[in-house]
Amino acid sequence: MKDFNYNQLVSFVQVAQDLNISTAAKHLNKNRATITEHIESFEFELGHKLFNRSSRQIELTPLGNRILKPSTLLTAQIFTWQNTIKTVCPDASKVTLRMAYDAVVPKEMIKNLIRYAHSKEMEIEFIKIGSNVSVELLDKNIVDLIIAPSDDNEEKLSTNEWRILGFMPYRFYAHKDFFDSQYVMLSELVHHTQILPQAYLNKTKDQKFIFTPNNKIINDLELLECALSEKMGWAFLPTHIGAEKWENIVEFESNLGREGFVTPILARWRAGEEVLITPILDYFEE
Numbered sequence: 204m205k206d207f208n209y210n211q212l213v214s215f216v217q218v219a220q221d222l223n224i225s226t227a228a229k230h231l232n233k234n235r236a237t238i239t240e241h242i243e244s245f246e247f248e249l250g251h252k253l254f255n256r257s258s259r260q261i262e263l264t265p266l267g268n269r270i271l272k273p274s275t276l277l278t279a280q281i282f283t284w285q286n287t288i289k290t291v292c293p294d295a296s297k298v299t300l301r302m303a304y305d306a307v308v309p310k311e312m313i314k315n316l317i318r319y320a321h322s323k324e325m326e327i328e329f330i331k332i333g334s335n336v337s338v339e340l341l342d343k344n345i346v347d348l349i350i351a352p353s354d355d356n357e358e359k360l361s362t363n364e365w366r367i368l369g370f371m372p373y374r375f376y377a378h379k380d381f382f383d384s385q386y387v388m389l390s391e392l393v394h395h396t397q398i399l400p401q402a403y404l405n406k407t408k409d410q411k412f413i414f415t416p417n418n419k420i421i422n423d424l425e426l427l428e429c430a431l432s433e434k435m436g437w438a439f440l441p442t443h444i445g446a447e448k449w450e451n452i453v454e455f456e457s458n459l460g461r462e463g464f465v466t467p468i469l470a471r472w473r474a475g476e477e478v479l480i481t482p483i484l485d486y487f488e489e
Contacts, residue, residue: 219271253266300347300479303351341363366484377436432449
């Protein structure tokens with residue numbers, strides 16, 4: 204069994220007590236979808252069902268009944284520990300969390316997090332770092348949390364914990380007169396220059412975003428807009444940049460299709476330190 208997290212355990216205990224996901228969500232001050240995700244993730248990690256569900260009712264499975272008591276005791280112990288820490292170390296909740304984020308992550312996501320942190324009196328430093336923020340920043344204790352697009356290789360090799368926060372779709376963009384039609388074959392794409400934004404500074408790790416060896420980096424969005432307007436090439440960009448709003452720039456389709464061009468945005472943190480960043484993870488879950 205893989206490691207489960209505290210939120211999954213709390214949600215299991217609350218649902219087991221209420222035998223109703225909506226009621227449990229109200230008691231935990233979370234939405235129903237979040238509680239459902241916690242339960243399903245917990246069951247996946249265990250490899251067994253904890254609840255039998257029907258359209259009318261929910262009940263514990265034999266395994267659910269068996270682990271309910273120790274789960275309840277464990278959550279109570281953790282709650283007691285958290286209160287003890289707050290009592291003995293009243294400034295513990297004021298620990299400054301250092302968060303690094305990839306420049307390609309939607310800025311509105313970071314702005315909303317800043318507002319949330321301020322409303323909760325959380326001490327967080329927001330550190331913008333260039334493309335492909337490295338998990339080495341966690342290993343060297345330079346930051347406590349990283350928010351960045353997924354890197355499949357790093358997830359497989361890293362001992363750090365991670366969670367998907369959302370998804371970032373990508374599309375193709377060019378000047379409206381750059382191609383002869385709005386539908387372009389890959390064979391034609393490779394014969395034109397692909398302009399790479401900041402997201403692709405590390406060409407070795409970003410091969411899935413690069414479609415032709417005929418490419419060049421312009422990692423300033425204003426200059427990238429200028430290059431597209433001057434028909435210097437085409438670009439593959441995250442949709443939140445809003446390139447279709449630039450003058451004479453349009454989205455075009457290719458035979459590669461549009462489905463699948465979605466990159467998960469992950470939160471990464473050091474194993475065993477989830478308590479420190481739980482408020483941030485809770486915010487994204489809500």
